Amino acid sequence: MPTRRQQLLQLLRRRAFAANDTPLPDIISAAGLRPSASDWHHFADRLLLLLGALSLVFSLLFFIAYNWVELGRMGRFALVEIALVGAVGLYCWQHRRRWVAALALLSASVLLGVLMALFGQVYQTGADPWQLFFNWALLITPWVIVARLPALWLLWIALINVSAVLYYSTFFSLFGGLLVGEGSERWFMFVFNGLALAIWEWLARRRERPEWALRIVAIAAGFAMTSLALEWVLSPASTSALVLLIYAGALAATYWVYRYWQFDLMLLAGGCMSVIMVLQCLLFKAIADTAEAAGMSLLAMSLLGMGTGAALWLKQVNAKEQARHE
């Protein structure tokens, strides 16, 4: 939903006030763009409260950091566990107030990770880093399901991604040798994030769709797939040509879903950017050994052409979609 400012700017761009003697400030005033006295009051109140609260929180953090060594083992555990219990208690007490409850559960999830890291540090368990992130994700799963908060789901997905990357960096394979070789962790990221996106989109189709969170997951999956495609372009011997087939399939799926099923212009733009990068790389490889000046000019023109073509297509698609809604 565009803001009032965006709506007004849209009307200005379309010269909707061209045949008008009314001065622009009066139009702005009639549009109600300027904040009222109560808006200013609310703004100043919230700003002072937020900055004051942040100052106190950071004061506490610095105090704890200063006394960390003197606190001792029990002191450190007590501090983190009291904060964790406090966050869970706040959730139970304020569970009817959506944002307070969500923030409390998010804090509890983060504090659980801090507690696990502290446990590993104090007792020197010898666990691999990937185990910390994986177990962290496992333990917060019930909270994530209960809270139904997009930020928590993102945290959970991020933890699984990080644990996979760390596992790969230790064992150079995933799932006990099932995925071996260069790029395995990116395959995992593509498949896992793609699946997470598909399930989330399906479940969100009848509810309020958390656009920003879904875009982050889509970008993670798209980034992994694009890097695999670029790797095939730059060194085809190191990867299978199947990459190209899967890449094309992923693009087709992205187009179909975000053009016709759940319109999202940003993800379509992301797909365009991915295609431009891969094609530009292909072109660069093809002309790398030829005349430098002509080759660079060709690269420049192709990049401009593809960028402009993508922008034109996106503009057309956006216009059609807006016309469909009117």
Place this chain on the structure above:
Amino acid sequence: MSNASMDLAERLRAAGITVNTDASSEPENPWYVKALLALSAWLASLFLLVAMGAALAGLFDSRLALTICGLLLLAAAVLLLTRWRNDFNDNLGLALSLAGQVLVVFALNKGVDPDEASFWWSVCGLQAVLLAVPNFFHRAVVAAFAGGAFALALMASGWGHFAGSVLIALLAFVWLAELTRLRSVSLCQALGYGLAVSLLVVQYLRRWQLSELESAFAVQSSAAGALAAECLTLLVLCCVLGVLIKRQQFVVSMGQWAFLAVFIALLGAASWQAYGLLQAVVLLLLAFYGQNRLLFGVAATALLLSLSSYYYLLDTTLLIKSMTLLLLGILLLGARALFCYLWPGTKGDDTHALEVEP
């Protein structure tokens, strides 16, 4: 036209304003599409520069060749961006302009030492001329470069402390003028966003690279200069507050004026230590007044960077930092309590008056 715009159009018609919504036109490209275009233009300009360097052997060795090629590219860019406008030409024009500017700056570099103030004033002058090209994105990019060049020119002239203050003064002027005349909306927005980016860069340089820049330009900073610059920023803040109160026809009592005066004085004192704090507050006020989310993001970034870098660079123990933050938190919450006492405010109050009812 979208339903939201139609609702606003109806609201304006009800207020007696003529709104012509008959002409159909395409929706504006969202920011990520503009970013896609901008990125392709930037990269294309790099490829063009490499192509020119490869094609014209010795281009980068000859000042005359650099100047001629640079000016030709700029002329071509101006033509594309003014006469032959379409999406491809806008993109191509931006790429040619960027490449042309780089060549002209290289040419300048051959004649004038970049450690001299005249070099940066010349670059600033070039950007100022290019601001005349009536393309929004080109203007925003050029404004960002102009702001940066202006700051470096001031630094090289020994007036580096005033860079941030003058930039925030320009930003205040531009954003307050944004929605005053139909013709100037696009120009003000382009300048406003470009200068806001350059302000963030200047703040970074002032905090983290000041000693390196001073030794490069062989100048020395003075406490008096820094104090004068902070006073200028304080003056800008006061002027912005005054304009906002006047425009929105707020009525402010003596007690409320006293509160504002003390709060601004304390902010000024704090900004002496945490560089950029006052500038961030000015941006926050402008962003809220214009209901501009993007500018609000820039202001919030500036505020957080100012405070976090201050505490990071503070050469003292964590305990002292903790105590100062505690004091700051108490002061801010106390200020909030006093603010709520002096301005009770009521929910849904749409009147433009802040006067406290006796």
